Amino acid sequence: MKAVIITIGNEILKGRTVNTNFSFIGKLLTFSGYNVSLGIIVPDNLDAIAAAFRNAAAYGDLIISSGGLGPTYDDMTLTGFARAFNLNLKLNETAFNMIKNKFDKITPEREKMAIIPEGSIPLKNDAGTAPGVYMEIDNKKYIILPGVPREVESIMNNFIEKIRIKNYVYLDESFTVNGIMESSLAPYIKNLMKDYGDMVYIKTHPKGNEIKSPVLEIEVSASGNDKNMVQETIKNVINMIKRDIDILQDKH
Amino acid sequence: MKAVIITIGNEILKGRTVNTNFSFIGKLLTFSGYNVSLGIIVPDNLDAIAAAFRNAAAYGDLIISSGGLGPTYDDMTLTGFARAFNLNLKLNETAFNMIKNKFDKITPEREKMAIIPEGSIPLKNDAGTAPGVYMEIDNKKYIILPGVPREVESIMNNFIEKIRIKNYVYLDESFTVNGIMESSLAPYIKNLMKDYGDMVYIKTHPKGNEIKSPVLEIEVSASGNDKNMVQETIKNVINMIKRDIDILQDKH
The missing domain is CATH 3.40.980.10 (MoaB/Mog-like domain)
Structure with missing residues (x-):
């Protein structure tokens, strides 16, 4: 709606x-x-x-x-x-x-x-x-x-x-990482979004000075009819990003 | 523009x-x-x-x-x-x-x-x-x-x-009055606006609890090509409201 x-x-x-x-x-x-x-x-x-x-x-x-x-x-x-x-x-x-x-x-x-x-x-x-x-x-x-x-x-x-729309759950969760530029993470996030189709939305919000001391807030949101599944999906995506972030940071 | x-x-x-x-x-x-x-x-x-x-x-x-x-x-x-x-x-x-x-x-x-x-x-x-x-x-x-x-x-x-549009001045000024309800002041402001045509804009912003302890912010704005005239106009309108506000307060 x-x-x-x-x-x-x-x-x-x-x-x-x-x-x-x-x-x-x-x-x-x-x-x-x-x-x-x-x-x-x-x-x-x-x-x-x-x-x-x-x-x-x-x-x-x-x-x-x-x-x-x-x-x-x-x-x-x-x-x-x-x-x-x-x-x-x-x-x-x-x-x-x-x-x-x-x-x-x-x-x-x-x-x-x-x-x-x-x-x-x-x-x-x-x-x-x-x-x-x-x-x-x-x-x-x-x-x-x-x-x-x-x-x-x-x-x-x-x-x-x-x-209120019955049987509908929207959830989002954010976390912040230091020392990685939005432009460095961009291709990784793009691929991750493709994997999940329309189910998951990932948005990055640059907070610090993009060049000297980048601080990036990463927001993951998902929606659906099953609260547990929505929660689980967000958790999985966040764990995946956190796991990969060290590798991505080293790359730059 | x-x-x-x-x-x-x-x-x-x-x-x-x-x-x-x-x-x-x-x-x-x-x-x-x-x-x-x-x-x-x-x-x-x-x-x-x-x-x-x-x-x-x-x-x-x-x-x-x-x-x-x-x-x-x-x-x-x-x-x-x-x-x-x-x-x-x-x-x-x-x-x-x-x-x-x-x-x-x-x-x-x-x-x-x-x-x-x-x-x-x-x-x-x-x-x-x-x-x-x-x-x-x-x-x-x-x-x-x-x-x-x-x-x-x-x-x-x-x-x-x-x-920037050259030779253009916009100014506004606000003040706050206690103990008068927006609805009490409304007919007075309406008339005052009529007197000034399109030159002056007066807007009231209720801030407190409208019934028990009304606090009203009154914003007067004006614009034109002559800064002194714009300033003068706003000052006059504010003085007029301040002069009349006691009478209006007593009325209610």
Whole structure:
């Protein structure tokens, strides 16, 4: 199942805010059985938001957005989402009650957070005020989240069990080696990957100074339906690399 | 001038790595006069990389990518870029000399880093081995960077003066207020923005617990050709908000 993550907010594009929502959601989805295969980052702009949802819909089975779900003038994600798929926005009673419980007084800005697409389900936000929104359209799932990381995490940690792919295990393990350059190890890793076909993914991350004091993190990941087999495969590959690394180091 | 940032790498989509290259590049471009209006994140996959460059080209004047420029089998950004625009990849003498200076021995994996699109210019990488690549196609500028943050920063800090928009100033300033909820301030900010048209952008970032102990960061940004005027405008807006904030706080 392919997943697309959309991030909405000028502050991300301007580099003012580091996109930790993206990495949080990416990790949660990966370990829940999804193949996160596209990320789209757009500003607080209606047309851009609508275009992002339409592009994501053409591409993924699950689409998760964060940002633009609050009470301010530039929180326009739901209007953009509605525009993308011709939906009506309507005051949702459940969402309105969630919000009423949080404030002494309801203002138009607060009521706005309860106006969500018809047919969607509000998701409880234990860490803030704007409810998340869940909706299915044409067999695709949409989860629309606020931008505050605490709220993203709270809503998703509550909701993830409902969308987790059953019987799916993803695992990864990393280790670090010193004194070997990424370019020296490259042909060895390439061959090893070929041996395992699509089952195993090996990626090297250079950490030190590539020339003077190379430090290389080697990440091995695998996925499948049988947890023991996935674990065993990763262990075998790591043992193989560790065994061969001395020989490869000597070669250079 | 519109800019698009492309990030290439499974580790970003999986949430394994937080995308600090994106925020570094976003900030540098914003303060250099560009409007960063789209971000695209794709995996280490040729078709996905080519599609990202084609989409970016349809949208922006300047396109910057990071990731996938090293010696390993999954470093395929230049092949994807070449595929997107029907370019030939060819051993570049300047790039080859940059690489030869760094290694005792040239292997196919190392030579690969000097094979870049015909007509492109290699960019010196003082912090690593793979040169960056600069190219202009149909009046659009492309900068292709490696994925290691240290290398991205080194190449861009050297190169930014060449692409900076002259006579352009972007400035922002932030301050924090306690005890006022984002939703209380929203209608006031909305009106203030209207007064200034497109010149000033005000964004609020909730930081504390919105209900129990609200902490609100207020960011005011402006841009233009006259640095003094931009500075003055931001100062005026901030003073106005600070003056009114007591009244707004009492209201709630």
